[in-house]
Amino acid sequence: MLSTPVARLRPPPAARPAMADRRWWWALAGGWVAHVLLRLWLFRYHAGPVANPDETGYLAAARWLAGGPGADFTGSTFYQSGYALLLAPIHWVSADPATVYRLAVAVGSMVSATAFPLAYLVLRRLAVGRRGALLLAFVVGASPALLLFSGLALADAILPTLLLGWLLAIHDLVRAGAGRSGSRRRGTVRHGTVRRGIVGGADVWAGVVAGGLAGFAMTVHMRGMVVLAVTVIVVGALLVARRVPRRAGLAALATAAGVAVAGTVLNRALAAALYPGGTRDLAGLLVSRLTGLDGQAWALAGAAGQLWYLIVGTWGLAGIGLVAAATVTLRGAGRTSRRVGDGGLAVSFAHRVTAAALLAVTLGIAYASSAALPDEHRVGNYAYGRYLSCVAVAWTLAGVAALVRARRRSIPALAAAAAALGAGTGGVAAWYAGDRLDRYAFIAFDFPEVIFLSGVPDRLDMAAASLTALALLAGLTVLAVLPVLPGRLGLPASGWARVVPPAAGLAAVTIAFVAHLAPRSAPAPGRDWLPAPGPGRVAVDTRVKWNVWLPLTHRVWWTRLEMYDGARQAPPAGACTAIVPPTAGPPPAGWAATGDGDPSKGWTSWTGRGCGAGPGH
Template sequence: MTTAFLVRTPAAPRRPNGTGTRVWWLLAAGWAAQVALRLWLNRYHAAPVANPDETGYLLAARWLAGGAAADLSGSTFYHAGYALLLVPIFWLTSDPESAYRLAVGVGAVAGACAYPMAYVLLRRLRLGRRAALVVAFAAGLSPSVLVFSGFALADAVLPVVVLGWLVALHDLVADEPARRRVWAGGFAGSGRLWGGVEAGSGRRRVWAGAAAGGLAAYAMAVHLRGTVIVAVCLLLAVALWRRLPRAALIATLAAAVAGAVAGDALNGALRAALYPQGPRDLSALLVERLTSLEGQAWALSGAAGQLWYLIAGTWGLAGVGLAGALALMARRSAPLAPRVLAGVLLVTTLGIAYASSAALPDEHRVGNFAYGRYLACVAVAWTLAGMLVLLRTGRRGVVRHALAAAGLLAVTGGMTAWYAGDRLHSHAFIAFDFPEVIFLTGVPDALDLTAASLSALALLACLAAAALVRRPAWLTAVVLALIHVAFVAHLAPAPPTPGPDGLPAPSPPGRVAVEAGVKWNVWVPLSYRVWWTRIERYQGTPPEGVCTAVVPQDAGPPPAGWTPTGSGHGWTTWTRCGPRRA
């Protein structure tokens, strides 16, 4: 995604058949190693910790599998696309801990797929086979696909979906060097033509377009961020209407629209089942943000904070990639495929950053101003873009792009600090929001924006220095891998402290009800733990036929016939036994 690969390289000489076989074995072995690493890192994950997000996806999967529903009314809506991947788990087991461990396994498998997908994308962009193997493996260890793969979150699959989408878009718009072209009125043996290109080539474009549209629609079914991806995909098809075969573009549009309609129908059914009184509605807040100066200031500064995190959390490589993409788009003589990928990735990134920031309510946490999770889906792609720039631009280009990345980091960080002010220190700092920043600063309970920026620039300087040697690909990939190994060592978990987790523990098969005064951080995770029935919500006296009632800790003595059976922080359980037990 830089001017370095504007010049077409000749088709690689035909290699012995064994070379391709060895590559696939290396990809399979690397993928297995990355799965094993993720399973080792997440070996202590036995229950949802990122609530209500993880619980929302798990409850959606359980309901889709035919299990008990839940009432998440008033909570954020968690889409069904990712939950579909977890459905077979709940066909195998109903035990919450076993199901969660299997969900972590699914995340490990999905996150590890970033490695082969990154390899395919790098090969499409003309990086050599050996260099692509090592660079893709190092990029596959990026925090954005390492941290979230250990949780039941949509972020475990979105980065791989985005990489696959970019590969499909490249195949849609790229000319194949080996493709045999014929002129209008060409020789008789040329076969049927498709827009001046061989018919077989046209069919490949059609399949690529269908894959691009389908992956965009699936991303939309997984998370609202996918709406931006669908919009970019549709706009691209319209923009290229006169430059590409119509059949391929129609396949792109049809797959995107049909997939989006199907995903919306599935999400509608899930919304009706798990959010009977409606999910959390942020539309009024979004309209206010988009139509007021203060709202625009919030949205733009929040987007700048996300871009700052994207650059810092990729050790400056995203900044290098952004600079390279802008330079490439400014050069009209560049081939279509790299320009399209650069533009698509840039517009998608800016769209997600702005839209997510505009819709984000003020929760009085530092993550409102600098946050990495929403752009984690494009972080690996930008890491690859940054590596390509470092490996392709020559020594002067490496220095220029590294300085440009430093400038982008300084500008976005400055905007974030200027708008947030003292709120970066006075608001709540949630460590889960800042894994890369904590690694950069060594401070686990506060955001030191300056220290994180300087540390990221120091790592970028190491990567740039490695790119200046005579054979940069291997050394630069090794430096990136070493950074990620250090991050893995920093992330390595300690054994959990044995003991209760502080939640109620009702016993099956009786009905369970939660009083309206109990806080969400009790009843939401309890909705997943109670796998045999749907938790009921009530006010006043517990409903008739309920066996276990969860009430606020200060609720006082239970009504006649109920017995206190447990208590914790913010809750007490009452049990009703005997003939009235359901």
């Protein structure tokens, strides 16, 4: 009874010296540079798209947005404009395809590395101390979900960072609303804390950032539709319940709507230019799946497979995060914070709302992406990690925060629940897929973390991957619960000394994965198997396979590829090069065979007589 008034009379802690704060900013900046350099070193040999048609689709969209020639991807999956906008300025710097791609890798590396300072802020929101948050964020910043795609021209390179920023904004928006309502109930507004920021409009800025990032996520990828929907639902519900300032909530909704509308307009313009005959109808497939029992079984089993991959691909830490978030969410939405765990981790209303929002986004993406995924007769249809990679870092942070902040006696229970969740979701996916996991095509690109865990590079070994992930999770759990010797370190057991063992264990696994991912040597030089058209207009026979003409779209930077039906007509008049199938026969009048190509590569080429136009003409 006496502690409350005494605490209120206690003077505020002395402000940290500006020099000390500056050191933290320098540490974050230095860590960011280190992460960028790590990515640039890992992907130093990347000089062109390897994940087609996705990479070429984004690169061609960026080129068109920069004012360059377009392409014709009719019937293909639509690659949206949000990520391409970040790459568009590259085409103003250079037109060389290899240089453009290397700069795209640099952009992805810088955005991906920004997850490190954001991860630090997330851990600080979860009551991890400064030094511990800095160490853990640096290690998590090199997790697979952040490394794998930063070296490719894919939207997945920026989505994890975008989602971290969105989560921080949602948390701060809700916290600002809780702070303001609390101040109103007490009839006071305190200064020197978050209350001062609320008076200054910090709640509105949090709403603008949350809404803007949600709208931009929708412009980047279809997964962003789930983020936008969750944002609208969460902010709308908070407005109705009067748990967020009206001005801030409306700012969030208005910004989300504005950015989403602008993105929709840009996406439609991009679709009209690069997909003149229409895009692949994934929305129609989604609706058909959701309205039938077989489709629902496909969607739910695929979602389970994605959750399994999320858990094993984060060494079990995402499982701990999922269990902890579900527990926090189900505790109720009381207005007061509760103290749990060693050192007193505050579980506030803002924590609950943020945890619920992240759960909704995760489950929504897993379910919707699985429902909209065509049956391509590949193993990745049943267990896939790419779609949930955008939330993998957030769940890893939630998992490590639980390891270092929860009560020691509750950590084994969290780990056991995470292991059960991984086993359950993996069991559902394996049961539904059956022998298709052995019969269907195994694409190594779909399973980098699983290959690392199982050591099997040419097939999906769910059991081996699961057991290895369980062993890693057990090791991290032991490191988190073992008593430390704070006296030898001069620190309390609940502080910095408690963070070091699990951080060291996670760092060891991360280093092993980086070593597994790192190229052993430069690729052996060899003759390029793709066409190398000369200057001027380039035509492609529609009978040529997509894996030939589509990457050629990026390589031929000076003109739009002109598609024509070679079975019915000659190459377009005025074209200088025609790429045709080996079975096309002799060239028509006005054309001559170049002798390039190989029947095993699926193409040969003709050249038009009298062509003198150069690139860009």
